[in-house]
Amino acid sequence: MNKPKIIDLFSxxxxxxxxxxxxxxxxxxxxxxxxxxxxxxxxNRKKDIxxxxxxxxxxxxxxxxxxxxxxxxxxxxxxxxxxxxTVGTRDINDERNHLYLEYYRVVKEIMPKxxxxxxxxxxxxxxxxxxxxxxxxxxxxxxxxxxxxQVLNAANxxxxxxxxRVFFVGVLDGHFEYPPTSGKxxxxxxxxxxLPSLDNIENYAESYNYNFEPENSFQALMRKNSTKVFNHxxxxxxxxxxxxxxxxxxxxxIKDLPPEYWEVRKYNKAFQRMNSQQPSHTIDTGHRNYFxxxxxxxxxxxxxxxxxxxxDDFIFTGAKSSQYKQVGNAVPPLLAxxxxxxxxxxxxxxxxxxxxNSDSNLQLSLSLS
Numbered sequence: 027m028n029k030p031k032i033i034d035l036f037s038x039x040x041x042x043x044x045x046x047x048x049x050x051x052x053x054x055x056x057x058x059x060x061x062x063x064x065x066x067x068x069x070n071r072k073k074d075i076x077x078x079x080x081x082x083x084x085x086x087x088x089x090x091x092x093x094x095x096x097x098x099x100x101x102x103x104x105x106x107x108x109x110x111x112t113v114g115t116r117d118i119n120d121e122r123n124h125l126y127l128e129y130y131r132v133v134k135e136i137m138p139k140x141x142x143x144x145x146x147x148x149x150x151x152x153x154x155x156x157x158x159x160x161x162x163x164x165x166x167x168x169x170x171x172x173x174x175x176q177v178l179n180a181a182n183x184x185x186x187x188x189x190x191r192v193f194f195v196g197v198l199d200g201h202f203e204y205p206p207t208s209g210k211x212x213x214x215x216x217x218x219x220x221l222p223s224l225d226n227i228e229n230y231a232e233s234y235n236y237n238f239e240p241e242n243s244f245q246a247l248m249r250k251n252s253t254k255v256f257n258h259x260x261x262x263x264x265x266x267x268x269x270x271x272x273x274x275x276x277x278x279x280i281k282d283l284p285p286e287y288w289e290v291r292k293y294n295k296a297f298q299r300m301n302s303q304q305p306s307h308t309i310d311t312g313h314r315n316y317f318x319x320x321x322x323x324x325x326x327x328x329x330x331x332x333x334x335x336x337x338d339d340f341i342f343t344g345a346k347s348s349q350y351k352q353v354g355n356a357v358p359p360l361l362a363x364x365x366x367x368x369x370x371x372x373x374x375x376x377x378x379x380x381x382x383n384s385d386s387n388l389q390l391s392l393s394l395s
Contacts, residue, residue, distance in 0.1 A: 030370070031096045033136070035103030035129055037076060039352045040067040041336065042102050042144065045362020049370055054096045057081055062344040063352055069343050081128045089135040098136050100369065104144040104357060105129050126157070130164050140202070140369055141170065143194040144357050147177045150192055161194055170196030173204065178361065181305040182207040185335045185358040186217035186244065189308045193365065200372035205364040212244050214319050215302040217332050220245050224260040225321055234258055252338035257327035257349065270297060271322040277301030300325075306333045311354035327353060335360035 029052035034043045037056035047053060056076035058064050067076040092098070105125040126143065133141050143161065150158050162172055173195050180189040183205065195202050220241060222234045233254035240246040263271070273283055280287055280297035300306050302319035309330050310316075318325055325333070327342055330353045337359075342349040 030099035032100045032102055033092070033098055033132070033138070034076075035081065035101060035132060036105050036125070037067060037103065038063045038355050038357075039342070040070070040076070041334065041356030041359050042104065042142075042362045043067075044336070044340070045357065045359040045364075046100075046102060046366040048359060048363045049366035051099070051366060051370070054098070055092055057084060062348045063355070066341075066343045066349075066352055070340050081125065081132075084128075084132070086131075086135050089132060093136050098138045100138045100140040100142065101129075101133050101136060102142045102144075102362075103129055126161065130161075133165065134168060137168070137198075139199055140195065140197045140372070141165065142365060142369070145192050145194075147190050147192045150175065150177070165194075165196050169198060171198070171201075172196040173202050176204050178204065180335075180358045180361045181211050183358075183364045184208050184212060184244070184360045185305070185333075186212035186214055187306045187309055187333045187335075187358065189358065189361075191357075191361075195365070195369070197369070197372055202368060202372050205368050211305050212242075213303050214300040214306050214333065216242050217244055217248075217306075218319075218325075218329050220249075221255055221258060221326075221329060221332070223321065224258070224323060224326065227260065230259055232256065248332055248335075248338050250337065255328055255338060257331065257342050258329070259326060259346075261324050261326075261346075263323060268322045271299075271317050274299050274317070276319050277304065309333050309354050311351040330354070334358050 029050055031054045032043070032046055032051050034040065034046075034053055034056040037043060037058045038060070040053075040056060043053040043056060053075060056064075056067060057079050058067070058076065059078070059080050061078045064076045064078040068074040105128070129141075129143065158175060162175075166172055175192050175194045177190050177192045180187050180191070193204070195204075220237050220239075222237055227234065233256050236249070236255060240249055270280070270283070270287055273287075274280065274297050275282055276299055278299055283297075297317065298307065298315060299317045300319040307316060316325065317323060318329070327346070327349045328338070330350065331340065331342065332338075334353055334356055335358045336353070336356070342352055344352070
């Protein structure tokens, strides 16, 4: 049986693609302006389907060729969000704010059966909701039935991370409903405990053995196609930094220390430790202020990838700083999976319940195209 085919715009390393592939879709084309991300995207696939390219240079003739070669079921993607971010300048004239018009151009040319846009929640309120209303109007005029955009927290869908992102979903056929939330949330301890302690690793290696057998279904899912741990190396900290981290309790921050330490980093979220009993805070692209729940260091690339719900056989390439950014920019695959499942069943989605949590027996296929 042929799999329904999708295109991933502004793909990054392909977290969005991966989630849809886990649900049964096939990605036939992906595009991103960042070379490092495309290299990682293709490194993890049998075919080099992703291209390093400015989307404004993607011609309508190329799109028509794609449409001729493939029956495109859907288009997914997250136009760059820095201009919308609540931690950024929120400049309405930021050129990145208008890249969704390129996304619109591609959808208009291809006219897939559905589209999904993911972005930071700041998009909803920037310039009094102008971008939200423009998206609804433009795509609505193409004939898409668009569900009211919703801000979803990844932690409610099996991802061990509190990450709030807005989704716009439009369909030409059927009826889309956002996925129901899962049950018990996955904590950072449940997500990471089987990974080897970096306190006990003396020398750099490309891969390491796991601590022990999976302790829960999330760990089993992440390890389904992997026998080794990759992208798992320490970061050098100054002795001063290590000393301060060591005094911060599980789930605490520098505010739990005497005021004289607050001047070390004049940032109200500095020196935060993960809470071992709760999902992580949002994994970002820097990782200089967030620390492991028990070890005195920033999380490794692999730990960040786990918190984003990337399986362990997904390898990040390039410089270490680039890898952190690649992970932080991605859509969590398990959240994408939930959206994809709803779309796959949109013609009979009155009674869909998909749960992915630490007590779940859900088995997903993580094979890549």
